[in-house]
Amino acid sequence: MLIHNRRHADLWTLLAPPAIWALHFLLCYVLGSVACAKAGDPFAAIPLPRLGVGLATLLALALILVAGRQARRHWGFGTADPPHDDPTDDDRQRFLGFATLLLCALSFVAVLFVALPALTIADCR
Amino acid sequence: MRDTSGMTGLWRAGGGLLLLPGCSGIQSALDPAGFEAAELARLFWVMLAAGTIIWLLMLALSLHAARRRARPWSPRAAGRLILWGGAVVPTLLLAVLLVYGLVLMPALRAPGGPLLVEVEAEQFWWRVRYHPPGGAPVVSANALRLPRGERVELRLSARDVIHSFWIPNLAGKMDMIPGRTNRLVLEPRKAGLYRGACAEFCGASHALMAFEVEVMEPADFAAFLAREAAPATAAGPGREAFLKHGCGACHSVRGTSARGVIGPDLTHLGGRRGLGAGILENTAAQRAAFIARVGQIKPAARMPDYAMLPRGELEAIAGWLGDLR
Amino acid sequence: MSTAPDEARRAAQEARLEQAWETPRGLRYWSAVNNTEVGRWYTATAFLFFLFAGALALLVRAQLAVPDNDLIPAGLYNQAFTLHGTAMMFLFAVPIFEAVAILILPTMLAARDLPFPCLSAYGYWCFLIGGIFVCGSILFNAAPDAGWFMYPPLTTDPALTGIGADIWLLGLSFIEVASIAAAVELIVGVLKCRPPGMRINTMPLYCWYVLIVGGMILFAFPPLIAGDILFELERLAGWPFFDVSRGGDPVLWQHLFWIFGHPEVYIVFLPSIALLAMIVPTFAQRPIIGYSWIVLAAVGTGFLSFGLWVHHMFTVGLPAISLGFFSAASEAVAIPTGVQIFVFLATMLAGRMTRSVPMLFAAGALAIFIIGGLTGVMVAIAPFDWQAHDSYFVVAHLHYVLIGGMVLPLIAGAYYYFPLVMARKLSDRLGRWVFWLMFLGFNIAFLPMHVTGLRGMPRRVFTYPAGIGWDTLNLVSSIGAAIFAAGVLLFTWDAVWGYRRRPPAPRNPWNAGTLEWLNPLPGPEYGVRSVPAIRSRYPLWDDPDLPRRVDQGLEFLPDAEEGRRETLVTSVLDARPIQCLRVPGNSFLPMIAAALTGAVFILTTFHLYRAGLVLGLAAMAAIILWLWRGTAVIPEKREKDIGQGVALPLYASGIRSVGWWAMFITMTGDMTAFASLVFSYFYFWTIHPVFPPPGPDGLPLGPGLLWPGLAALATAGAWGLMLAARRWSGQGGIAAPRAALAGAALLAAAGALAMLAGPWAEGLDPTSHAYPAAVWVLLIWAALHLALGIVMSLYALARSLAGRLTPEHDIDLHNVVLYWHFAALTGFVTLATVALFPLVG
Secondary structure (H helix, E strand, O other), X not given: OOOOOOOOOOHHHHHHHHHHHHHHHHHHHHHHHHHHHHOOOOXXXXXXXXXXXXXXXXXXXXXXXXXXXXXXXXXXXXXXXXXXXXXOHHHHHHHHHHHHHXXXXXXXXXXXXXHHHHHHOOEOO | OOOOOHHHHHHHOOHHHHOOOOOOOOOOOOOOOEHHHHHHHHHHHHHHHHHHHHHHHHHHHHHHHHOOOOOOOOHHHHHHHHHHHHHHHHHHHHHHHHHHHHHHHHHHOOOXXXXXXXXXXXXXXXXXXXXXXXXXXXXXXXXXXXEOOOOEEEEEEEOOOOEEEEOOOOOOOEXXXXXXXXXXXXXXXXXXXXEEEEOOOOOOOHHHOEEEEEEEOHHHHHHHHHHHHOOOOOOOHHHHHHHHOOHHHOOEOEOEOXXXXXXXXXXXXXXXXXXXXXXXXXXXXXXXXXHHHHHHHOOOOOOOOOOOOOHHHHHHHHHHHHHOO | OOOHHHHHHHHHHHHHHHHHOOOXXXXXHHHOOOHHHHHHHHHHHHXXXXXXXHHHHHHHHHHHOOOOOOOOOHHHHHHHHHHHHHHHHHHHHHHXXXXXXXXXXHHHOOOOOOOOHHHHHHHHHHHHHHHHXXXXXXXXXXXXXXXXXXXXXXXXXXXXXXXXXXXXXXXXXHHHHHHHHHHHHHHHHHHHOXXXXXXXXXXXXXXXXXXXXXXXXXXXXXXXXXXXXXXXXXHHHOOOXXXXXXXXXXXXXXXXXXXXXXXXXXXXXXXXXXXXXXXXXXXXXXXXXXXXXXXXXXXXXXXXXXXXXXXHOOOOOOOHHHHHHHHHHHHHOHHHHHHHHXXXXXXXXXXXXXXXXXXXXXXXXXXXXXXXXXXXXXXXXXXXXXXXXXXXXXXXXXXXXXXXXXXXXXXXXHHHHHHHHHOEOOOHHHHHHHHHHHHHHHHHXXXXXXXXXXXXXXXXXXXXXXXXXXHHHHHHHHHHHHHHHHHHHHHHHHHHOHHHHOOEOOOOOOOOOOHHHOOOOOOOOOOOOOXXXXXXXXHHHHOOOHHHHHHOOOOEOOOOOOOOOEEEEEOOOOOOEEXXXXXXXXXXXXXXXXXXXXXXXXXXXXXXXXXXXXXXXXXXXXXXXXXXXXXXXXXXXXXXXXXXXXXXXXXXXXXXXXHHHHHHHHHHHHHHHHHHHXXXXXXXXXXXXXXXXXXXXXXXXXXXXXXXXXXXXXXHHHHHHHHHHHHHHHOOOOHHHHHHHHHHHHHHHHHHHHHHHHHHXXXXXXXXXXXXXXXXXXXXXXXXXXXXXXXXXXXXXXXXXXXXXXXXXXXXXXXXXXXXXHHHHHHHHHHHHHHHHHHHO
């Protein structure tokens, strides 16, 4: 699997965490906008789509954590400091792991941000 | 200079106040006269203060960084600066701001009160239809009067192209899109005269699509509505000329045989301060000029020029329209 | 010490390299396809469009200097601001990225050229022709006049907008094609044409940015192309995608436009920041601190920028919860942006700064951009945007972002890279003047606009009344604009004439660490003397002996024995050399193909469809001729010794060939356009309570099941035969793959016809409602993909018959089969959407 048990880091493992964010974002948007496009009353509550956003968020966060664990392993658990700029297989792996770890952190925060509206807004007004 | 010098006169009356630098104005988001605008102005000031502090800090840091120093920072310290300054602190600040905005949004879109006003935009003017609770609809155009202290729900739509409804002193804007009806709730809190404008580019005369807004005491508003609902009573040669030249094909003047629905309703034109969707002062001379040379004053407007009208009749029509109060 | 025979051998090598890479003289100069020439033309042309668009801005500011001004009429003003925005975005901001990248990327990679020089040249000529067509329209009072985002229905109704809208749509679609071509070229360049040993963790940061931005172009431009197709079908053929009265919705265009439009902002911003990522370490005289953080920021921004588009639509009246998602993503994107700024500051703090004009511009850019970023955070809060949107506040915000984040870094880059291209530095003294004129002029012009906007002035107004509080602010803005323009003119003078008086620049004049400064100045036409193996991020700092070894031809590929243009292809992650790629030499074909392609778009604008079709076929013929002659050429020997005992193959097919990568990347963009069309179909489903709508007989409309079913079978058959062709060819077959190719073409023809037969037989009238129009457009799209598949299969067949495609040399077959994967997927998804979804929807 791309985010778990992958021996070598590469460009795909690097792109996986933000791709999880993108899928989560797309799902939130589709859930919200389809529910509201089909709803008649803008002030009627939409609990189900909000619940869907909540579940999707938990799933996305979990996946990002898994990806982050793998990235930390690729990074070598921080045994060496950046800049990871030696022309070796090890440093290439460490660099990709570290960059992926950073992307995991950003994706994690971004997923949380995107989930917030479902917490504060209860209808289609 | 364009030949619409009159359009300035209308607003110059209150201009003394505007010479003050800063925020006041009849079309200023920073001079709020309603609940929504006040909330947004406060949001702006909060963000401006925070933004200014951040900018000054960043500037100081940049200037410091640009200096040649004897002892450069260690890479480890510089790395920590990226982590804390670039990632952690901004994330926290942005989270706080985001929550502020997300909590504010539903509050600003709370349901409106019993009074409903339909506004329909088209190139380059506004149809206005008041729906007082329990009463018959009242048709008007290019001017909006609102009772102070009431939450009024506006139903916004457009007939031809996309327009946008914006009274900065009262609230943010809302687009008017063909095929859709958008809601906007206003809660004016300060009586006075304001100005609204079309905020979405809508064609050649987009710049010339404004309207007057008056926030009135509730009793005054009730009186205004009763007056606006009544048919026109003025008579005279202007009325005969108006009907003879077929103006009624496009314009309505209730109480006459003029029942056109293509152009703005003129039943109480004399009661409005502005002319031509808020671009001219409503005087007899401007009315005559508008009728004769509308194509020049308002490019691409649908009304044809009536420059061929005999002078006398033109002035009579312009005079009579002013009597429609 | 080198000996005399050594010297002689080296001189002979140099002479051969020079001959192979010689730039033609006289009229034939314009047949050049080498990145140095094309890059210079590209840069100069984009800069000319910048000056043109700037002149329009001055016209706008002159009109707004005083209230009730009648300097220019409303119609011309509307054309001026529309063309200003359009030209700045499409003819300057994006092309200048491509131009600069084509110019400096190969030097940074010590590559002799990019992998597809003819494609770059084709892109350039498309850009030039399209740009002149769009800009020239204002001379005929026929320019687009509805703002650079062209909202329908104002723009779809021919009664409201004239031919300007068609010029915008067709002219820019054409240029978008050029941008995608450049993106393909640059992505493959970064991934596959690095010098040996330049691993993914030692690649210059500029390359990371180019990679990310290239990828963003692939996902951002196609939705606009899809939107343009819908738009033109509505304008030219009356298909009502955006017409409410017939089931369309004008808001759909806004979605498609901004799915492009917001990433676009980052597409122009990131490459300029990339220049800063090269400049800052040089003047701090130390490696960048936070290399990984920059990668995080570039990749993160690339992704997040696709979740922001609705923040241009906050006032459309969408539900608050939808606005919330986009508001949140818009706040989140500020994080990676902030990280980049702190990386630069950290590098400066950890280094020893030297004063220089590029750094002056970099610092000024930062000061301005931070303001733009902060106002960006403000307008990303949806409720505040309800006030700021479409007012001068937003005009101020976007100029702070674009001038601070794009123009000033670019000028910093111009001062920095000028000696690399012209072998002389620009004037420091004038540079400081330029900076202060631009910096002060900019702030005088745009800082007051924040206030103007909050005091209620909407954007895109050709006049405004006196006395509302906008008079003084506007006059100040106009004066500032004039000062800014003076700075631009001074820069232009120095860059065009003034620099000639300066002394020649020494080698590596800024003491930089990256490879683009490896060559002596002016650089030879063949690029590097020999391609070095790279072992660090800043090889010129870490390996002072490198220039000597390179100059003496001691590194790879020091010779052009066969007189061919050659460059190295390496592996993606670790840059292990895998192929010696021969790239095509000078040719007029790209120019001719671009002229013919341009003519198709121009003729369509004027509704001359028949002539357009003829020239379209001619354009296709020109492109096929160029591919036939210049690509997948079977070499005279299998391998070539590139020095140091390394022998590399001259021919590689499948995933090892650069053409395969280009096809894969192009088809990714193609799939994005397709996804946008599918999105449109489902968008209509969300806005209509009953979808598909009932026909005259009360039953739901649709293409039926019979024809789509047959089409699916035929498509599957054609695809299967293509797979078989590749398999049989791989097993050494000749006749069997040929038969399979011919059969695939036949089945594809049947499939395409069956696709179109469905809605035809059911009598779906695309002008009656958005639903049939959406069905037709999807099926035509899929059928055209099959038609192109036929051309490709027949091309492969012809190559096989001509002996240019053999079991051993099968680049074309692999690439055509790769195309077929995507074409078949397009067909299946289309058929499922139009035929099966109504059964469950």
